[in-house]
Amino acid sequence: AQKVTQAQTEISVVEKEDVTLDCVYETRDTTYYLFWYKQPPSGELVFLIRRNSFDEQNEISGRYSWNFQKSTSSFNFTITASQVVDSAVYFCALSEETSGNTPLVFGKGTRLSVIA
Amino acid sequence: ETGVTQTPRHLVMGMTNKKSLKCEQHLGHNAMYWYKQSAKKPLELMFVYNFKEQTENNSVPSRFSPECPNSSHLFLHLHTLQPEDSALYLCASSLGRGSSYNEQFFGPGTRLTVL
Numbered sequence: 413a414q415k416v417t418q419a420q421t422e423i424s425v426v427e428k429e430d431v432t433l434d435c436v437y438e439t440r441d442t443t444y445y446l447f448w449y450k451q452p453p454s455g456e457l458v459f460l461i462r463r464n465s466f467d468e469q470n471e472i473s474g475r476y477s478w479n480f481q482k483s484t485s486s487f488n489f490t491i492t493a494s495q496v497v498d499s500a501v502y503f504c505a506l507s508e509e510t511s512g513n514t515p516l517v518f519g520k521g522t523r524l525s526v527i528a
Numbered sequence: 529e530t531g532v533t534q535t536p537r538h539l540v541m542g543m544t545n546k547k548s549l550k551c552e553q554h555l556g557h558n559a560m561y562w563y564k565q566s567a568k569k570p571l572e573l574m575f576v577y578n579f580k581e582q583t584e585n586n587s588v589p590s591r592f593s594p595e596c597p598n599s600s601h602l603f604l605h606l607h608t609l610q611p612e613d614s615a616l617y618l619c620a621s622s623l624g625r626g627s628s629y630n631e632q633f634f635g636p637g638t639r640l641t642v643l
Contacts, residue, residue: 449634455618456637457620462630462631520569520570
């Protein structure tokens with residue numbers, strides 16, 4: 413069975429600090445996909461990144477970076493030099509190849525508060 | 529209009545009312561989803577439609593009734609709801625069948641309050 417754990421329920425940082433959001437997943441599939449979404453106060457989930465299980469290259473996009481480690485089943489998300497606009501709930505999600513179009517399994521989310 | 533839109537954005541209804549939530553996607557996708565997001569609970573998948581066929585129904589009470597007349601539109605019909613059904617209802621879409629690797633795009637949600 414697939415499962416996503418985001419152990420950090422809430423994190424508070426001061427603006428310009430770096431922050432890492434943890435995500436640990438469980439799956440029996442060898443092919444799977446991992447996602448991160450951001451949910452600002454407006455409510456809409458915004459897609460940030462997708463990573464497939466065969467691509468362990470870390471990715472950087474501006475102030476965002478993702479560290480995918482299959483050995484520890486983790487897909488952590490780091491925000492560098494955080495800003496107040498980064499305040500949101502961040503969700504990690506997993507989709508297994510064999511589940512066909514079965515949708516994403518989400519973690520419970522991590523609420524990030526960036527204080528000016 | 530682009531992306532995924534949902535109407536209404538806010539809805540207050542009594543337990544005996546009947547209402548419908550609407551979702552529309554302008555992305556050319558073929559799969560659409562309803563999720564429920566309650567306070568302090570993870571996102572719960574409710575229904576999935578793939579090429580207009582319902583492919584998943586996660587033990588949702590019959591007081592929630594989905595309808596997908598075409599790949600661009602998805603409705604959630606509500607009747608005789610309970611106060612515990614108060615939540616944010618999110619609609620999403622993705623490319624479709626066999627696309628577990630494809631990201632879902634979400635609408636802004638409908639904040640439902642049942643009195």
